[in-house]
Amino acid sequence: MKHARILLAAAAAAPLALAGCGGGEDDGPVTLRMTTWSASEDHLAMLDEIADAYIADHPDVEAIEFDPLPFEGYTSTLTTQIAGDNAPDLAWILESAAPDFVSSGALVPLGDTLSEAEGYEYDDLVPAATELWREGDELYAYPFSTSPFGVFVNNDLLTAAGQPTAAELVASGEWTWERVVAAGAAVHAATGTDGLVIRDFDYSGWDNLSTLWTGWGARAWSEDGTECGFDDPEMTEALTFMHDAVFAQEAMPGPGTTADFFAGEAAMTVTQISRAGLLAEAPFGWDLVPLPAGPAGEYSVIGQAGLGVLTVAPHPEEAADFLAYMTSPENSAKLAQYFPPPRASQLTAEVLGQANPLLTPEQLQTVVIDRIDEGVVKPGHTGQAQLDQAVRAALDPLWTPDADVAGVLAELCTAIDPLLAQ
Template sequence: MRSRLSRHTRSTAAVAALLTAAALGLSACGSSSDDPPEPVGEGEGAVQQPDEPTEVTFFSWIGQQPEMKKLAKEFNEEYPNITIKFENVPAEQAGQVLTTRIAGNNAPDVAYVNASDVADYASRNAAADLVNYLDRSEVVVADDYVDAFRQFVTYDDKMWGLPMGGETTGLFYRTDLFEEAGIENPPTTWDEFQQTAEALTDESASQYGYEVFAPESAYYFQPWLFQAGGDLLSPDGKEIAFDSDEGRKAAEFYVNLANYSPKDYLNSNSYDGRVAFAEGQVAMYMAGAWFAGTLTEEYPDIEGKWATAPLPEGDAGCKTSIAGDALMMLADTENADAAWLWMEFLSRPETLARLTYKTEGTLLPPLTSLLEGDEITEEKPVLQGFIDLMACGVAPTASNPKFPRIETILNEELGKAMYGEQSADEALDNTAQQAEAILARGN
């Protein structure tokens, strides 16, 4: 699958949609009851297709891709009584549209969503409880999912979605600019990173060492936070933790990197900001594995002029963030068995391979068995470093469905600090004050 937008750009839109739902008082996202939905898929053994022709509606931003259409045809040949109806939506609008449809009791059967949003949908009774289907499946093996990917879709100790693919976050750097500056290797520590960014910055020549984005400031803060030994919330998810001493150290370091970033891109996003890196205006760039495919496809002229490396390590050692997408069955579906069979079909290892590293893009499958196999690096050698980073991955979400609302505030406050409107400490203090109020009240 090709990444048209970075995942956190899409997630920002989804968070905004969930905030809108909360503001409208849609505590159950359109559900008629405050009680959690009963688990679907009662029965024993493998799920069978319905006896009568059944249509499964599939909401996503990937339905128009040729590979997805091919998969739907193959699925229909295997399950002739089930037809997949694609309901396509632009990626950046998906969260808003899905939330509106759920609130209007017009939800699809299956939705392809940002994995980090699954817990919020589950907490609002919008997602179906899959425990029975998971117990019966010989295809979906929960223990084969990478821990961080599985954490994304877990709420109340249950999986409410099936991870589809994603990426770890690493460092991209321009080898040609490093060579010109006499820098032999990418930085491996925070001190080296700042020194390198400073050495590669010459504003008079429109040359910069790094690139930060105010609209995505909360997402890109997370790796620095984790590396410093901090966290977003307490282990039980009931208290904020990002305003700890470790969090403040990370925020100060992170916000200071705006001094080595082009101002013209400060209000941009990581996808649009790729241009500055590709044109040699920026020497270092933090991004997920999606960026490798984008550079290869869109900027073949700089092949051999860039490389990847792990993020520099802080006090807590190797830590990085993970992003991903997931399949989710909606709680109000009337076609649960058929919907599950479609989800299960897409979750087969061979299908996940076709939708990730066997495409022109550079996404990672969520299964350990695929990541540890030889095929993935034979297909895409550039992914080896991102696979290695899986051991350092921390899912960029928190075990509290209210956190997306807090993250939106953190994003705004850190962005203000990048613009010099306040200090990094003030950004965390302002976020913490509002976050505590959010955690203290009901949904």
Template sequence: MNPTRRSIIAAGAAGVAALAAGCSGGGSGGGTGAGDGNLRISVWTANKDHLALLNGIGKAFTADRPEVRSVTFESLNPSDYTTALTTQLASGNPPDLGWILETNAADFIEAETLVDMAPDMKADASYRYNDLEPALLHQWRRGTSLFAYPFSSSPFAVFYNADALAKAGAADPAELLADGAWTWDALAEAAKKVTDAKVARFGLVIHEFEYKQWDRLYPIMGAYGAAPWTSDDACGFADPKMTDAIDFLRDMAFTDRSTPAPGDQADFFSGESAMVIFQVSKIGPLADVTWKWGAVPLPSGPAGDRQVIGQAGLGVFAKGRNVDLAKEFFLYSTNTENAAKLARFFPPPRASLLTSETLAETNPLLSKEQLQKVIIDSLKSGTVRPGHTGYARLSEQTRAGLDAAWTPKADTRKVLRDVCTSIQPILRTGS
């Protein structure tokens, strides 16, 4: 996933509201069948390598299908992707298929905008539906229905500048991992050494966090056994475990000064930070760095080994002009062969492809050991970041409430109790 998720989610509030108001109905179909033969797929990437791969799959799909006039991947602006997509849906100009963020899955499903693809996936023996990892489908399922295929299941991990850590006298994370000593405390210690030695401006950055995209903190929250809300819609911010998680970051920012404080920024790829937490689907720029780098899973914390996964799903829109062809393209573009091609950028949910040997064929930047530990093991043991109905409003209210925590003398416990007061009504009603 390559959009700036903060802007996507924040901008999506009005769009998802329109979605719920104007697009319900037809969740199991109801579009216009074969339509005009011009398939349109909304995506948030403009990356030329991504689009070359996607267009290649689209071209192959049209090769022996004269009824398909074109397959177009429409690159919507990442800064307002969800707004643009939901506005199209609500205004009667829906794409045939589109990418959806896992945190917004519930809104799209509950508004009945997506076609249940499970019957078609199961009916096609060559599709190998049982090859899909059940744990990676959870966000997109309702009972036996499946409303999107999580084409990108991308674990969060720690990537690091091995040269900078060595110069600062900090232990190599891969060696700590091998010794069973790769913990959040060890990460914080290494980050402080880098900052104290002035080897880099900061020891750690959390990609795209910037004290606004709060859900980038799920890796730290999970390590402490904290969660923003529970399965029965109770707010989790008032849990003492959440206080410990937020204070861990506050200590790094305001005491150790080893991670950017509010208003500061640092770029890992240019060497301004020795470590970064981000998703494995975003490692492309590492091909151009001149220093030695490494990659390890998220550290273990007080709650043990808690890996976190971000997802993007591909869905067929029930009100699209070409529902029948869209369903065909869905099955074609996500079959085993094309899933293997997409694995170059997007970790797949197929068990048969989740081997270091298979992934190594399309992932030249990561070693087989890194592929196994950072991607495969994390996908098999990790948890997908939670979504919720009304997520856009919920996320914005949470961000606003957490603003008070990002000062040196903040009363973390009180701030988090206030966050719960603010978001509990949304959790209860979903809007």
């Protein structure tokens, strides 16, 4: 197998050239290891169930270990493991890291393995869901989670502030960012709780702001990744709108403050359906609706996670075979309990409803099913870890009340232009 070379950022954000050969002679059954960023007991129990069924029919594999790594710094930790000759066989991969892994030769091609697996139904995979994980005609990772962002809404807080419910705003055609921020400001003024939270942003996870700026037609960089988009008029307008929402209207919590929607501390939050379980015992009336329309119209933003086999894996052939088993139609339906699948046959309100009983068929249809084909994936780029740090640092001056938004964004592009050109 060819040497794998990937360019990623380790803890010090320095590029690493990683090389090695996967596979080797084994005298007996092997143990596979797969890294994840979830330590959820429910997630791991489901994975163990799938693994146990596989092991029962595959005597060449004696154990499959799932190794949760902290989400913060996940890619850097994984890269460090690879560099330290401690590579897992399989790994979850963030959408932001996909360009590095897919283009570098770090992942084993999966097309033949999956298409030739009995009963796999390879053609059932939605092209829009697999696009990020392909190079040419070859698939290098299976997008086990393809989840559009939506907005969870606390209708009790909206009502207490004299605001229409989310469903009423959707029905009247007023579910727009302008109207949402106005409602959030009203909630804050009337109740003291926060209006709107973009979950996992916290003034550091800047890529989550794509759930807002895409409504203005803005993007972090050009489609080919060579030109900075932060100083474009659409981005300036979008982040000026957000800046006003935070500092002028107080519709969103400011830097250094947190608000947990699921604990009743905010009226609305932008996140994915995997969070719905947190509402099982919610003491307030809630709803789930699509992202608000922006000046550019309606849109969708998708978060993805891929599953791949590393070329430096100790047991790449066995790992690829387990990946095919784990993502078969039967097991994909099990994964759908937490992760929206990339299979057209399973992207139905009936299937997703079985796995997400708290959500109505209408919510699943309008927020998830109808949004996958048209969705824009969160921004990613080769050298993403270095870019991530550079963008985060360059955006810091934006989060003050008197910030010069256009000036900050111009400086941001100056900072990342050399990285985009690499």
